[in-house]
Amino acid sequence: MSETIIRIEHLYKTFGSGDGRVEALQDIDLDIRKGEIFGIIGLSGAGKSTLVRCMNLLEKPTRGTVTFAGQELTALKEKELRKARRSMSMIFQGFNLLMQRTALQNVCFPLELSGLKGEAGWREKRARELLKIVGLPDKADAYPVQLSGGQKQRVAIARALADEPQVLLCDEATSALDPTTTQAILALLKKINREMGVTVVVITHEMRVVEQICDRVAILDGGMIQEQGNVAEIFSNPRTEAGRRLVMPNGEKIHVLPANRLVRLAFNGATSGEPIIATLAAEQGIKLNIISADTRTIGDKSFGTMVLGLPQDETEAARALIYLREIPGVTAEEVTDLVQ
Ligand SMILES: Nc1ncnc2c1ncn2[C@@H]1O[C@H](COP(=O)(O)OP(=O)(O)OP(=O)(O)O)[C@@H](O)[C@H]1O
Ligand SMILES: [Mg+2]
Structure with missing residues (x-):
């Protein structure tokens, strides 16, 4: 079995207190292996975004631990945490590009921020390479408004790869895209995973996304993991109510003669x-x-x-x-x- 890159143990996240208290995550245990594409699937409000934000500690867990590449993030000081976080990039449904910057400048941005990565000429060269990898070599000078949704997500992926992360966290990265563009973006994520060895965590409410690219999956419902395992096993034979709801969204509504077994x-x-x-x-x-x-x-x-x-x-x-x-x-x- 390959080595674990993200380990989550007994993780809880509670928002608010008193009557307004929300138990967003309860007793989450999860191992994500180096080099795999791991899916986290659940309906709206299941706690998916909270879980992914806990992975890089953008959200501080109420209890429990998050360990990344052997380092317990929940025990780190802010400065060390910022450093560790650079190894975990994120992309979102809304792309989150800087609107006043071109595609090239958007990709350069994290390299400017990290401050370690050479001068402007080097950064631009690297950003152009990345735009090529994501299939947009000719859009370097386009502004986000001049790009389609799929193209914006490609720029966001290039930007996420700039700092050579070990993990790419994708929160509903294809949910704003049409089915054909979704396929293309998923194919790109798979290529990045296989060719660059980046571990990919895919958060989604869509089964098709998990089917197409994930190796393993966890089903999240009501802030709890209901089942997890190989995609083929879970999807061919879901064992929990939540699993069946996701895998067979129309329900197996059966009307037969009662005498039939x-x-x-x-x-x-x-x-x-x-x-x-x-x-x-x-x-x-x-x-x-x-x-x-x-x-x-x-x-x-x-x-x-x-x-x-x-x-x-x-x-x-x-x-x-x-x-x-x-x-x-x-x-x-x-x-x-x-x-x-
Ligand atoms: N900052 C917050 N303050 C209070 N409650 C929150 C906060 N963030 C999330 N929640 C609550 O935690 C629960 C899980 O939310 P979360 O955003 O993680 O769900 P999700 O699975 O990502 O849903 P969606 O598919 O709609 O994005 C919800 O009940 C939500 O209202
Ligand atoms: Mg969400």
Whole structure:
């Protein structure tokens, strides 16, 4: 297992006091590994932004510790903290560019601030390299108002990379963009992760974002982590209510004859495109009803769940279950709690 770059232990964040008190984060434990793309997904108000701001201590946790690259940030003085923070850049939904500065000057800005990084000529050269990496070599002299949302986010990414961070924290970085631009920005984040070795933390309310680029994911709900693990595992078989709400936003609303037993299949990617239902009918003469299906492709594999109604006949139902349980890459379990 690769080494941990950000470790969060027993972290709590409370805002306000008395009646106005908000427990924004409760007992968060999280390990983010060096070199991975880690997703934190949750609905609005779940505590995502608070959590990401606690990672670089822009928000001071009420309790608990944050350790970055072996250094306990929660124990540092402000000056040391500022230094450590330079290794963790952030990008936002609203891009946060300086409107009076060109793209090039925006990218130069953190280099000016850090004061360590050579003279103006060097800074400009570096900023141009970065604009090239993010695919905007010809927009150096454009002001933010002259750029599209996707282009603004590219400038923001170039700026975030200027100080050679180890971690890039992205708070809803694609939420203001259309689907095609979102894809392009996610592809860029993936490229930066793979080619520059930057660990990426992606905060989002959109499952598709996590599916497309994340290696692991944590589901945040009500200020608590409900489940975490490999994206494929969590999304193909969410174990918590919060997980199911995110993974199956329309809910598995099932209306069937009460007499039918139901079985839920979870696909873990090994059986993409197998015509299971047709094969069962053709080879075994067993007919199953598809009650609901929510399958999708992640990378080049299929994941998701399908709920089937078993035949009324007990023997046939048992045979169907045996068959389904023997399919490699598929978990079949009887469902009793999803009928609504
Ligand atoms: N500075 C603050 N003062 C008081 N309450 C706050 C503050 N910041 C956040 N909160 C509260 O903490 C909870 C979590 O907020 P947070 O912004 O982290 O959610 P989020 O998951 O990022 O939501 P969204 O998806 O809408 O951005 C909310 O109830 C919010 O009202
Ligand atoms: Mg937020």
